[in-house]
Amino acid sequence: MNLMLMGLPGAGKGTQAEKIVDKYHIIHISTGDMFREAMANETPVGLKAKGFIDKGELVPDEVTNELVKERLGQDDVKQNGYMLDGFPRNLEQAKALAQINADLGLKLDAVIDIDVDPAILVERLSGRFICKNCGATYHKLNHPTKVAGVCDRCGSHEFYQREDDKPETVKNRLAVNVKMNTPLIDFYQKDGILHRIDGDQAIDQVFADVDTVLNKIY
Template identity: 80%
Template sequence: MNLMLMGLPGAGKGTQAEKIVDKYHVIHISTGDMFREAMAQETPVGLKAKGFIDQGNLVPDSVTNEIVKERLAQSDVFQAGYMLDGFPRNLDQAKALDQINQDLNLNLDAVIDIQVDKNLLIDRLSGRFICRDCGATYHKLNNPTKVAGICDRCGGTDFYQRDDDKPETVKNRLDVNIKMNTPLIDYYQKAGVLHQVNGAQEIDQVFVEIDKILNAIN
């Protein structure tokens, strides 16, 4: 079984990926892992990628596609199947993946898109705040202080947010990802392999939905 996992930041993709691997034993392949492995092994395409990264440049799609093909050609993928995470990121890469699958005699069986409303994601991702006095970390939804405005650990009342956690930063990050994901969602919907699940539910319930989809195609 060969899968692709999609979802905006904060949608719970990492948690569901672990659950899928635990049950179905597919090989979880993230873009970062592929690059690190290719560069560590000093494969020809890994050295190409390293050249761009060392110069502070983005790795071109052509090199990324080569790294993906190199990874998907390995024997563990043929034995267990794959779950791609972070690739493809655009339509050109999606079409390249089609060609890679064709060359390797593989099929993409399902694209799982974990959907969560953007406003809920903003709350999830921008909810973290930190006590300036002792560094204790809280979350307004998942881990608030026991008494509002007072640090549980030191009794301090001065809190701050990191720039990355501020709502306006989070919103911009989500907007970029939505713009990037929308053409891919359309592409895989037309291909008949897209399955969308409600990621606003409890973690276990989200997996129940995913599990039903995977059971049907496995």
């Protein structure tokens, strides 16, 4: 079984990836891990990618595509199937993946999109705040202070938010991801393999819905 996992930041994609791996023993391939592994092993493509990364440049699509092909051609993938996470990131990469699968005699069985309204994700992602005095971290929804406005650890009343956690920054990051994901969603919807899962549910219910889809193709 070969999968691709999609979802906006904060949608719970990482948690669902772990659950899928635990049940189906599929090979989880994230772009970051793939780059690190190829560079550590000093494969020809890994060295090519390292040349760009060392200069602080983005790795071009054609190098990323080569890296994906190298990884998907390995024995563990042939035996257990793969779950791609973070690739493809654009339409050209999606078309390249189709060609890679064809070249390797593989097939993408399903694209799982953990779908959560961006407005809900803004609340999830911008809820973190930190005690200015001792650095204790809280979240207004998931882990508030026991007494409003008072740090549990040191009793301070001063808190701050990191730039990355501020609502406007989070909204911008989500908008970029929505723009990037929309053509991919359309592409895989036309292909008939896209499955949108409601990510605004309890974690176990989200996985139950994912599992229902996977059971049909496993």
